[in-house]
Amino acid sequence: MESGVVIFMRRILIAIMAGLLVALVIRVRGRGGVPPQIGGWRKLKDDELRNWPVN
Amino acid sequence: MRVVLFGAGATGARIARILNSDERITSIRVTDSSAARRVEVASSLGLKATSSNSSDIGKATDLVVVATPMGSQIGLARKAIQAGTPVVTTTCETTEVQALLSIREEAQFQNVPLIVSAGFMPGLTCLLARLGADKLSYVDEIHVAKFGTGGPACARQHHKALSSSAIDWRDGRWVRRIGGSGRELCWFPEPVGGLDCYRGGLPDALLLVPEFSGVCRVTARMAATRRDRFTAFLPMLRRPHPEGLVGAIRVEVRGWKGTERRVLMFGVQCCPAEVTAIVAASTALHILDADNEVEAGARGLAGIRSHRRLLLSIVGRGVWLECFEGA
Numbered sequence: 001m002e003s004g005v006v007i008f009m010r011r012i013l014i015a016i017m018a019g020l021l022v023a024l025v026i027r028v029r030g031r032g033g034v035p036p037q038i039g040g041w042r043k044l045k046d047d048e049l050r051n052w053p054v055n
Numbered sequence: 056m057r058v059v060l061f062g063a064g065a066t067g068a069r070i071a072r073i074l075n076s077d078e079r080i081t082s083i084r085v086t087d088s089s090a091a092r093r094v095e096v097a098s099s100l101g102l103k104a105t106s107s108n109s110s111d112i113g114k115a116t117d118l119v120v121v122a123t124p125m126g127s128q129i130g131l132a133r134k135a136i137q138a139g140t141p142v143v144t145t146t147c148e149t150t151e152v153q154a155l156l157s158i159r160e161e162a163q164f165q166n167v168p169l170i171v172s173a174g175f176m177p178g179l180t181c182l183l184a185r186l187g188a189d190k191l192s193y194v195d196e197i198h199v200a201k202f203g204t205g206g207p208a209c210a211r212q213h214h215k216a217l218s219s220s221a222i223d224w225r226d227g228r229w230v231r232r233i234g235g236s237g238r239e240l241c242w243f244p245e246p247v248g249g250l251d252c253y254r255g256g257l258p259d260a261l262l263l264v265p266e267f268s269g270v271c272r273v274t275a276r277m278a279a280t281r282r283d284r285f286t287a288f289l290p291m292l293r294r295p296h297p298e299g300l301v302g303a304i305r306v307e308v309r310g311w312k313g314t315e316r317r318v319l320m321f322g323v324q325c326c327p328a329e330v331t332a333i334v335a336a337s338t339a340l341h342i343l344d345a346d347n348e349v350e351a352g353a354r355g356l357a358g359i360r361s362h363r364r365l366l367l368s369i370v371g372r373g374v375w376l377e378c379f380e381g382a
């Protein structure tokens with residue numbers, strides 16, 4: 001016969017592992033947006049604004 | 056030319072200074088509910104300026120600029136239109152923007168332009184959205200975000216907006232959203248950087264949608280902290296600061312260039328009250344310049360045909376535009 005404490009601990013472990021599994025699936029398969037990895041803000045020059053293309 | 060300026064707060068005082076420095080302006084009447092403030096601003100401008108507490112427009116007035124607290128601008132704008140005078144407003148309150156846009160026919164009948172929300176956001180954001188659209192064949196999404204506030208009236212409106220319902224344009228219809236929802240990490244020009252932004256009572260979509268036919272999604276967000284969101288439903292717990300010194304806006308325009316999908320991002324980092332004043336004053340001077348032929352009717356800055364010239368005059372007054380390059 002297993003004690004109540006062991007059953008409780010086992011349930012916690014199962015819950016944590018299930019959580020990790022879900023997190024892993026979302027991390028690998030998720031399609032969330034990716035923040036900018038390269039590049040940055042650049043000041044627009046006056047000439048660039050003056051010659052801005054118009055469609 | 057004679058100008059009547061309503062409001063002598065953080066933004067109004069700066070508008071007065073910019074208008075005063077223009078040679079074409081021969082007289083500025085500064086009107087404010089605070090006698091001390093209007094006298095102080097008028098006396099700092101020199102001989103061109105007078106102060107008054109009257110809300111009468113006067114028949115010889117060439118232009119009216121309204122920079123009073125939100126909610127009080129519609130009455131003044133209506134008075135100016137009835138007097139046949141062009142008006143520039145700076146409001147960023149949703150209901151007031153709706154009310155101002157609703158007097159479009161009245162403005163057209165009087166043959167005067169009514170510029171709705173010539174400020175930081177909306178205002179400069181509308182011009183940047185138009186700039187992005189110029190580079191694309193077709194625009195289907197516009198997303199704007201802001202960080203920071205101008206003077207105390209702007210800070211109060213900012214606080215109120217976070218607990219007000221947001222209006223988004225989605226797939227050809229208006230959608231009401233809960234203020235403070237829809238967290239999105241937005242990257243503003245440095246040194247502001249990345250900040251969590253949320254929906255709020257922001258009128259940008261109301262001004263952008265009519266000017267971009269075929270646009271599918273228009274959203275507006277504002278940067279807020281956890282404390283801002285937690286206290287948004289309460290009265291302001293402390294007096295707003297005299298002026299928010301750091302601010303930024305970010306405009307994202309998505310669309311197509313031929314068969315290629317393009318995303319353009321523009322930003323400005325600056326002092327919000329200063330930029331609002333530059334945008335409002337530049338718009339006022341732009342209207343007074345007969346060459347620009349600003350059309351009669353009520354519209355935001357994205358609807359001005361000579362928008363590029365207006366943007367160049369804003370840049371010429373020291374506002375740095377930035378664009379994001381990267382992936």
